[in-house]
Amino acid sequence: MPRPDKVAAVAELKEEFQSSSGAVLTEYRGLTVAQVTQLRRSLGQNARFRVAKNTLTKIAAREAGLESSEVLDLLTGPSAIAFVKGDVVETAKGLRDFAKDNAALVIKGGVIDGKPMTSEEITKLADLESREVLLSKLAGALKAKQGQAAALFQALPSKAVRLAQALADKRAESQ
Structure with a gap:
């Protein structure tokens, strides 16, 4: 026992x-x-x-x-x-x-x-590396991707406005 x-x-x-x-x-x-x-x-x-x-x-x-x-x-x-x-x-x-x-x-x-x-x-x-360091690196990478996406979405309207302005300037020159 x-x-x-x-x-x-x-x-x-x-x-x-x-x-x-x-x-x-x-x-x-x-x-x-x-x-x-x-x-x-x-x-x-x-x-x-x-x-x-x-x-x-x-x-x-x-x-x-x-x-x-x-x-x-x-x-x-x-x-x-x-x-x-x-x-x-x-x-x-x-x-x-x-x-x-x-x-x-x-x-x-x-x-x-x-x-x-x-x-x-x-x-x-x-x-x-420790868990905290790996998580902060992941968060930084995700934040960077969000920033890139925001810049891309912001670039599209500004390019469209510049294109429209260029077309308007060209039309004004030809008249």
């Missing part, structure tokens, strides 16, 4: 998997407590970095509907999970930048919106 503390830990992990938009699995072997604390602070409010036992994490992942063996196979060795509540790109950038400065942190892979991802895919995701 499972112990109540382990049942509670599995339930908490399951809730984290279900309520988060992504989970990035890392290996933290060799990091000091101060470095882990620094990593937690650098991830900000959008992510929760949590160290958990692999067997409990596997049970919670299965219960949360993550049956993918790709994700479950990553749960070997000392594992920690960054549960992402907000922008996944921001968290991926934070983990990548911290891993550059601290070689002991290794990004193993993860699952984002239910899709398993390798460590290379998460690194590529970290190379993207």
Whole structure:
């Protein structure tokens, strides 16, 4: 019969998997407590970095509907999970930048919106610009297209007026 503390830990992990938009699995072997604390602070409010036992994490992942063996196979060795509540790109950038400065942190892979991802895919995701920047670029492009359309619509009547004036001038010259 499972112990109540382990049942509670599995339930908490399951809730984290279900309520988060992504989970990035890392290996933290060799990091000091101060470095882990620094990593937690650098991830900000959008992510929760949590160290958990692999067997409990596997049970919670299965219960949360993550049956993918790709994700479950990553749960070997000392594992920690960054549960992402907000922008996944921001968290991926934070983990990548911290891993550059601290070689002991290794990004193993993860699952984002239910899709398993390798460590290379998460690194590529970290190379993207943030959601806000991409949305502002989209808004700027849409605004530019609207401006071009307005200029085109404004040019048509003015060209028609100039054409009519040219015709009137030519008719006046010929008389």
